[in-house]
Amino acid sequence: MSLRVGVDLGATKIQTLLVADDDSIVARKRGTTPVTGGPSAVLAAVKETIEHLLVRADQPASAVATIGIGAPGQIDVAAGIVLQAVNVAGWDQPVPVSEIVGDMFGVPVALANDVQASIVAEHRLGVGRGRANLLGIFCGTGVGGGLILNNDLWLGTGAAGEIGHTVIVQDGHRCGCGRNGCLEAYAGRGALEQAARQQHQAGRPTMLFELMEQQGRSRLTSRVWLDACLQRDELALELIAQAARAVGTAAGSATNLLDVDCVVIGGGLATRLGDRFLNDVRAAAQPVLLRSDVASQIVLSELGDDCGALGAALVAGDRLSQR
Amino acid sequence: MSLRVGVDLGATKIQTLLVADDDSIVARKRGTTPVTGGPSAVLAAVKETIEHLLVRADQPASAVATIGIGAPGQIDVAAGIVLQAVNVAGWDQPVPVSEIVGDMFGVPVALANDVQASIVAEHRLGVGRGRANLLGIFCGTGVGGGLILNNDLWLGTGAAGEIGHTVIVQDGHRCGCGRNGCLEAYAGRGALEQAARQQHQAGRPTMLFELMEQQGRSRLTSRVWLDACLQRDELALELIAQAARAVGTAAGSATNLLDVDCVVIGGGLATRLGDRFLNDVRAAAQPVLLRSDVASQIVLSELGDDCGALGAALVAGDRLSQR
Numbered sequence: 229m230s231l232r233v234g235v236d237l238g239a240t241k242i243q244t245l246l247v248a249d250d251d252s253i254v255a256r257k258r259g260t261t262p263v264t265g266g267p268s269a270v271l272a273a274v275k276e277t278i279e280h281l282l283v284r285a286d287q288p289a290s291a292v293a294t295i296g297i298g299a300p301g302q303i304d305v306a307a308g309i310v311l312q313a314v315n316v317a318g319w320d321q322p323v324p325v326s327e328i329v330g331d332m333f334g335v336p337v338a339l340a341n342d343v344q345a346s347i348v349a350e351h352r353l354g355v356g357r358g359r360a361n362l363l364g365i366f367c368g369t370g371v372g373g374g375l376i377l378n379n380d381l382w383l384g385t386g387a388a389g390e391i392g393h394t395v396i397v398q399d400g401h402r403c404g405c406g407r408n409g410c411l412e413a414y415a416g417r418g419a420l421e422q423a424a425r426q427q428h429q430a431g432r433p434t435m436l437f438e439l440m441e442q443q444g445r446s447r448l449t450s451r452v453w454l455d456a457c458l459q460r461d462e463l464a465l466e467l468i469a470q471a472a473r474a475v476g477t478a479a480g481s482a483t484n485l486l487d488v489d490c491v492v493i494g495g496g497l498a499t500r501l502g503d504r505f506l507n508d509v510r511a512a513a514q515p516v517l518l519r520s521d522v523a524s525q526i527v528l529s530e531l532g533d534d535c536g537a538l539g540a541a542l543v544a545g546d547r548l549s550q551r
Numbered sequence: 552m553s554l555r556v557g558v559d560l561g562a563t564k565i566q567t568l569l570v571a572d573d574d575s576i577v578a579r580k581r582g583t584t585p586v587t588g589g590p591s592a593v594l595a596a597v598k599e600t601i602e603h604l605l606v607r608a609d610q611p612a613s614a615v616a617t618i619g620i621g622a623p624g625q626i627d628v629a630a631g632i633v634l635q636a637v638n639v640a641g642w643d644q645p646v647p648v649s650e651i652v653g654d655m656f657g658v659p660v661a662l663a664n665d666v667q668a669s670i671v672a673e674h675r676l677g678v679g680r681g682r683a684n685l686l687g688i689f690c691g692t693g694v695g696g697g698l699i700l701n702n703d704l705w706l707g708t709g710a711a712g713e714i715g716h717t718v719i720v721q722d723g724h725r726c727g728c729g730r731n732g733c734l735e736a737y738a739g740r741g742a743l744e745q746a747a748r749q750q751h752q753a754g755r756p757t758m759l760f761e762l763m764e765q766q767g768r769s770r771l772t773s774r775v776w777l778d779a780c781l782q783r784d785e786l787a788l789e790l791i792a793q794a795a796r797a798v799g800t801a802a803g804s805a806t807n808l809l810d811v812d813c814v815v816i817g818g819g820l821a822t823r824l825g826d827r828f829l830n831d832v833r834a835a836a837q838p839v840l841l842r843s844d845v846a847s848q849i850v851l852s853e854l855g856d857d858c859g860a861l862g863a864a865l866v867a868g869d870r871l872s873q874r
Contacts, residue, residue, distance in 0.1 A: 361707060373808065377700065384684060384810020393841055394804035398720050398797070407838060474721070481717035482808060485696065487707020515730060518716055 230293035231285075233278055233335075234541025236342060237261070237299045237325075239315040239369040240449060240496075242274055243533055244281045246292075247541040251353055253534060255285035263446065266318030271325070275332050292335050296544025297325055298342035298536045300370065308339045314404065315369045315418065338544035342366075344381055344389060345539030346529075347374030350492050352542060354530035361488040364529075365391055365475055366495035366536075370404065371412040375486075392416065396477045414474035417497055420467050421448040427463055434463040450496035457501065471497070472505050476512025479526055484518050494529030502528065553616035554608075556601055556658075557864025559665060560584070560622045560648075562638040562692040563772060563819075565597055566856055567604045569615075570864040574676055576857060578608035586769065589641030594648070598655050615658050619867025620648055621665035621859045623693065631662045637727065638692045638741065661867035665689075667704055667712060668862030669852075670697030673815050675865060678853035684811040687852075688714055688798055689818035689859075691773075693727065694735040698809075715739065719800050737797035740820055743790050744771040750786055757786040773819035780824065794820070795828050799835025802849055807841050817852030825851065 231254065236243040242259040259277035262269040274297075282289060301313030308326025313319040326337040347364035350356040362376040371392030375382040382388050392412040393405055400409030404418050413419050424436050439452045456464035475498075479491045498505050510523045517523060529535055554577065559566040565582040582600035585592040597620070605612060624636030631649025636642040649660040670687035673679040685699040696714030698705040705711050715735040716728055723732030727741050736742050747759050762775045779787035798821075802814045821828050833846045840846060852858055 375808070377705075382700075382809075385812060386810065387842060388808065388810035390807040390810075390841055393807045393839075395800050395839055396718060396721050398723075398800050400721075405841070477718050477721050484713040484716045485698070485711065485805060485808075486705070487709065487711035487713075489708060516716075516718055518713055518728070519710060 231287060231291050232541040232545045233281070233292050233295040234537035234539070234544070235274060235278070235295065235297040236345075236536030236540060237270070237274065237297055237316075238342070238496075238536070239300065239317075240447060242277045243537045244277050245534060245537040245541060246281055246285050246287065247538065247545075251542070253538070254287075255281055256534070257281035257284055261316065263317045267323040270316065270319070271323075271328050271332075274329060278333070289333055289335070292333065294541075294544045294548045295329060295333060295335050295337045296340060296345070296540035296542070297329065297337060298340050298345035298540035298543075299325065300342050300372065303339055303341050305339055305341070308337065310339070336548045338547045340540050340543040341374075341389075342536045342540070343372030343374045345543050346372075346494060346535040347376055347492065347539070348381060348543055349531055349535050349539030350494070350529055351376045351379070353538065354535065355492055355527050356490055359489040361486070362490050362492060363391070363479070363482055363486065363488045364492045364494060365479060366529075367415055367417070367471065367475065367493070367497040368495040369418050370416045371475075372495070375488075377486075377488075391478055391482060394478055394481070396474055396481075411474055411478045415471040417448065417450065417453070420453070420471060423467055424448060424463060432463055435459060435461050436464055450500040453497065454500040457504070468501065468505070469508055472508030473512040476509040476514075476526075477516055479509060480513035480516025483513070483522060483525075484516070489525065491526045492529050493526060494532070494535055496533070499529060499532040554610060554614050555864040555868045556604070556615050556618040557860035557862070557867070558597060558601065558618065558620040559668075559859030559863060560593070560597065560620055560639075561665070561819075561859070562623065562640075563770060565600045566860045567600050568857060568860040568864060569604055569608045569610065570861065574865070576861070577610075578604055579857070580604035580607055584639065586640045590646040593639065593642070594646075594651050594655075597652060601656070612656055612658070615656065617864075617867045617871045618652060618656060618658050618660045619663060619668070619863035619865070620652065620660060621663050621668035621863035621866075622648065623665050623695065626662055626664050628662055628664070631660065633662070659871045661870045663863050663866040664697075664712075665859045665863070666695030666697045668866050669695075669817060669858040670699055670712075670815065670862070671704055671866055672854055672858050672862030673817070673852060674699045674702070676854065676861065677858065678815055678850050679813055682812040684809070685813050685815060686714070686802070686805055686809065686811045687815045687817060688802060689852075690738055690740070690794065690798065690816070690820040691818040692741045693739045694798075695818070700809075700811075714801055714805060717801055717804070719797055719804075734797055734801045738794035740771065740773065740776070743776070743794060746790055747771060747786060755786055758782060758784050759787055773823040776820065777823040780827070791824065791828070792831055795831030796835040799832040799837075799849075800839055802832060803836035803839025806836070806845060806848075807839070812848065814849045815852050816849060817855070817858055819856070822852060822855040
């Protein structure tokens with residue numbers, strides 16, 4: 229049996245999976261992304277997480293055929309280099325991820341865009357099975373997107389899928405990317421945290437930051453948002469509703485333009501919040517959609533937290549076996 | 552020589568072309584779309600315009616092999632029926648256009664969505680020649696869109712391309728379609744006329760309606776808008792700038808999502824206003840685009856007023872020759 233490792237390298241966590249020949253998941257291990265120390269600290273944490281994964285599965289490193297890494301930001305897929313990942317602390321310069329991780333394990337490594345890997349996984353093994361045309365909207369620290377058209381990943385001239393940076397409010401909120409009115413400025417966890425901090429500092433009561441400290445976090449994770457919503461924290465409910473509305477507006481607009489079979493809503497925030505989030509997204513999309521019967525085609529990711537890492541394993545397996 | 556007739560059936564005008572085997576244009580004739588009398592009056596005007604076209608080209612009806620009609624609104628292409636065209640007066644019920652016009656001339660007739668026909672024409676014979684992936688944004692009474700992906704018209708599950716009804720301002724202006732914040736509510740001539748009337752009635756000076764009357768029109772045509780802009784009418788300049796900004800925002804967002812090679816800006820308004828409009832569109836798209844070098848890929852339609860009718864002739868020729 230040859231095993232594939234999949235890594236989803238996020239701004240807050242490192243999710244790793246060991247994947248068998250039949251695409252089943254053999255083991256999982258999650259690590260935390262270091263917020264100091266830059267790329268070398270992050271890649272050391274990747275190494276450690278994969279080592280723990282192999283221990284957990286009771287497998288030697290020699291059983292691993294390929295490693296696939298899904299990463300955010302701008303990526304040179306062919307060269308295996310993350311050019312820039314603004315949401316990951318200290319990754320403002322190019323990092324040759326494939327080479328470094330390849331040397332660590334003596335195994336071929338392929339790099340993929342994290343959300344592109346995610347939509348490939350949903351298409352092949354998740355909620356998008358049997359659908360030819362899919363749009364994925366993944367709400368994490370930022371908002372990423374991926375497109376499958378005619379059963380293939382759609383890249384355009386190379387950079388397609390960026391629904392997080394489509395404008396939903398002309399002259400709207402400032403986005404982390406420096407533009408105005410992007411979906412990400414309303415639905416990315418980074419933007420939501422910034423808005424929560426501002427309102428909290430201005431005197432608005434919220435338990436968000438207490439929960440964060442109780443959970444030993446330095447950021448408002450998806451879990452913190454969920455817990456605050458479950459306890460009916462007003463500010464949390466308001467900002468999450470804003471995020472869902474923004475995602476629904478963008479999903480509706482993109483459906484009017486592309487008329488895909490299915491829009492997959494995923495990422496940490498959507499996965500944690502689940503159906504309550506989905507229902508708000510659908511309710512916001514409904515008045516935008518030209519065809520009134522298609523809001524039900526907006527669905528939650530089926531693979532949840534496994535999505536990115538599984539997709540990275542699949543993409544790497546495909547690409548490296550073609551060599 | 553077998554000739555094809557192409558008809559662009561718009562809310563304000565009926566543009567007809569006679570097209571030769573080599574896709575060159577043999578003759579043109581333009582008629583006015585009746586605003587009273589409903590479908591029968593409009594189709595009688597189509598008949599008359601085609602008859603004048605044939606007289607102008609000195610050709611008998613028997614020289615015509617096919618007629619293609621591009622129409623706005625919801626269309627059942629296979630059945631040749633316009634289901635609904637809200638921008639054409641009285642077309643709120645299904646009209647079997649192919650059958651009626653076919654009986655008039657004893658020639659096979661094919662119906663196409665007007666903007667889909669337009670982007671096919673630009674792809675095959677216009678500014679999109681040699682580009683595999685194109686988005687067309689056509690500003691007329693409404694704002695239509697068409698997509699070419701991998702050299703084929705992209706229909707999704709059947710209704711793709713509706714960039715006019717993508718949201719550029721969440722909770723924004725009311726659109727003629729009943730939704731809020733659509734591109735069409737900012738850049739369609741119908742919305743622009745409504746805004747101009749409201750401001751004029753509220754006391755704001757403008758020469759728009761004088762020009763309209765001088766030109767014997769009951770609506771603010773693209774020519775009226777152009778003339779008012781040329782005379783530096785403040786309200787006209789302001790509303791046209793709003794329209795161009797809206798188109799640029801939508802063009803930028805769609806490029807971030809699809810990363811097409813080229814965005815073609817067409818339709819009566821863009822064709823009349825030309826480079827001044829294009830430059831405003833590009834300026835508005837620039838701050839939205841993730842790739843800063845691609846604003847120049849937003850270009851004006853090369854076929855202008857011929858675009859829709861030429862595309863209808865091409866699409867009909869293709870489809871009817873396959874029978």
